[in-house]
Amino acid sequence: MTTTLVPTPPSAARIALARTGLELRLFIRERQLLVFTFLYPVVMLVVFASLLGEDTAPGGVPFPQYFLPGIAATGIMLISFTAVATSIAAERESGQLERLQLLGTPPVAYFAGKGGQVLVTVAVQLAVLLPVARYGYDVPLPADVGHWLTFGWVTVLGALAGTVLGIAASGLGGSASAVSTTVLGLGIVLQFFSGVFFAFPELAGWMQQVAAVLPLKWMTQGLRSAVLPEGAGAFEVGGGWEHGRTALVLAGWVIIGLVICERTFRWRRVRG
Numbered sequence: 001m002t003t004t005l006v007p008t009p010p011s012a013a014r015i016a017l018a019r020t021g022l023e024l025r026l027f028i029r030e031r032q033l034l035v036f037t038f039l040y041p042v043v044m045l046v047v048f049a050s051l052l053g054e055d056t057a058p059g060g061v062p063f064p065q066y067f068l069p070g071i072a073a074t075g076i077m078l079i080s081f082t083a084v085a086t087s088i089a090a091e092r093e094s095g096q097l098e099r100l101q102l103l104g105t106p107p108v109a110y111f112a113g114k115g116g117q118v119l120v121t122v123a124v125q126l127a128v129l130l131p132v133a134r135y136g137y138d139v140p141l142p143a144d145v146g147h148w149l150t151f152g153w154v155t156v157l158g159a160l161a162g163t164v165l166g167i168a169a170s171g172l173g174g175s176a177s178a179v180s181t182t183v184l185g186l187g188i189v190l191q192f193f194s195g196v197f198f199a200f201p202e203l204a205g206w207m208q209q210v211a212a213v214l215p216l217k218w219m220t221q222g223l224r225s226a227v228l229p230e231g232a233g234a235f236e237v238g239g240g241w242e243h244g245r246t247a248l249v250l251a252g253w254v255i256i257g258l259v260i261c262e263r264t265f266r267w268r269r270v271r272g
Contacts, residue, residue, distance in 0.1 A: 016108070019112065037125060054251055064133070070224075076125075077219075083166070093171070162215070164254055194214060221246060224241075243256070
């Protein structure tokens with residue numbers, strides 16, 4: 001009697017790792033997106049440093065140093081929230097997601113592949129931006145291991161929150177073009193509300209209250225705590241860096257985003 005061996009299907013972790021590699025290769029092939037992703041934060045830094053390089057933010061911090069964390073946070077949001085929502089909407093519209101479903105791809109493996117690609121891309125983007133800030137505009141980088149660790153966990157939590165919220169936003173109604181327009185517009189509004197273009201304490205009170213529940217504000221504040229002098233935290237709205245609240249808010253958005261994804265993610269586009 002001949003026994004037929006049925007091959008064991010790959011685990012979700014193995015599929016996720018393979019998806020990460022594929023997502024990175026697909027990202028690299030999009031040359032215009034690749035260039036824009038890495039140049040946008042650098043261009044923002046050059047513009048702000050050129051216009052406000054001689055001015056100081058609250059606490060006497062030079063503006064290029066004060067705005068570097070916000071620029072870095074904006075770059076992370078661009079790679080995670082905006083790019084992920086846009087790419088998934090396009091993949092759903094073209095039928096790629098439906099083919100992945102037919103192949104038996106677990107949603108968690110697909111999500112992890114997107115998250116892995118985002119984390120690698122964010123690391124490369126920061127590896128481009130930070131040396132430009134340090135050697136082009138004499139902006140101090142995190143002073144010691146502790147500050148680098150803070151920079152790291154804020155970056156990771158912020159990138160993961162942006163990724164799961166981008167996956168959730170990809171399900172907005174309309175075509176892929178409509179989704180792209182919506183998330184780009186929302187991203188611009190979030191930057192103004194979160195103290196990226198202005199010193200946060202100088203924003204209107206109602207804008208501060210809205211931003212207090214948004215992840216970009218806390219990601220920006222957390223990155224400021226790693227780059228700015230320790231005493232600069234006294235000029236934040238809360239009177240300090242509030243690391244505990246930053247971690248809680250960002251982790252909370254990761255959980256909220258995952259719950260939304262689990263309940264609303266779909267492989268096929270809803271017609272009509």
